[in-house]
Amino acid sequence: MARIFSGIKPTGSVHLGNLLGALRNWVAMQSEHSAVYCVVDLHALTVPHDPDELRKATLSLSQMLIAVGIDPEQSTLFVQSHLHEHAECAWAMECTAAVGELRRMTQFKDKSDSSDFVSGGLFTYPALQTADILLYDTDQVPVGEDQRQHIELARDIAMRFNSRFGQTFVVPEAVIPATGARVMDLQHPENKMSKSEAGGQGTILLLDDPATIEKKFKRAVTDSETEIRFDPDTKPGVSNLLSILGAVTGQEPAAAASGLNRYGDLKAATAEAVIELLGPIQACYQELTADPAETSRLMTLGANKARTVASATMDRVRTNLGLLQR
DSSP: OOEEEEEEOSOSOOBHHHIIIIIHHHHHHTTTSEEEEEEOGGGGGGSOOOHHHHHHHHHHHHHHHHHHTOOTTTSEEEEGGGOTHHHHHHHHHHTTSOHHHHHTOHHHHHHHHTOSOOOHHHHHHHHHHHHHHHTTTOSEEEOOGGGHHHHHHHHHHHHHHHHHHOSOOOOOEEEOOSOOOOOBOSSOTTSBOOGGGTTSTTOOBTTOOHHHHHHHHHTOOOOSOOOOOOOTTTOHHHHHHHHHHHHHHTSOHHHHTTTOOSHHHHHHHHHHHHHHHHHHHHHHHHHHHHOHHHHHHHHHHHHHHHHHHHHHHHHHHHHHHTOOOO
16 A cells, blocks of 8 residues: 655644545545654744643644544554654755755745744754655655645655665655545635634634534625525635535535525534534544543554654665764
8 A cells, every 4th residue: 555644733723624624534545545644743843832732732633633533553643753753854854955945935935924033943844844754655645735845845855865875765746635625714715714713703623512613604704695506706605615515415515505595504504514523523532631641552552653664764864874873
């Protein structure tokens, strides 16, 4: 089976867009691939943070990934900082990448322009992301279109390293999943639902209670017309609701409009479907939070599985770089 790798940062709260756009794909892919999933807490250090909050967020995200269906026995699920190989490999990647390549990363440009303090880690984090991927002999990286540039950089660095120092890394490919709904903000349907807006009325958090979910959908922006049809260009709010309803119920967005005549009915049907989807996830999450020792056991299991592959890769890296072995 092809090996896939994906990581998610423990910042913000997991929301419906994360679930429908990515995490459900992760769950599906673990039965078809050798899947490696990582809570990338080292990436959270690139911006100012509260240490206690980072620890809590890392544990909570680990529990949420299990709750949505990632099976730690079937997949390799672990916390990035639990393996020193990530930081060590990142340094080798920084020494292989060119400054110009890192400077061209659009996400660095966007984040640095809007921040008073720009850390060196924010500039070099694509090298750490490359290390995350290459450590596991990754064949495919399922990503959104906004991350394709980073996977292209990982490919370039891998090929350059192999050319300079001999065959060391598998060269990964970016895979844009064919399925996975593009979930937009309920109040601003021209924007994607975002972690940074967590808690806002346009974002459905996976831990929102039913009453909160109903209220947010009831207040969702639509338009001044009355016709329910899937037309993202001219009816973005209605189309977003149809996309969500379709994704949750296993229908195409246009088909999800069948039998619905009023915007209120569409909002109520979408809220009901989302509440039903999130119920088992929330129940599993609550069980895990009641027994944090079990989560620690599962993440240790994942780290041990990950280390088997990562340590072998780092042995090749050190040898091929010419580092003196102990």
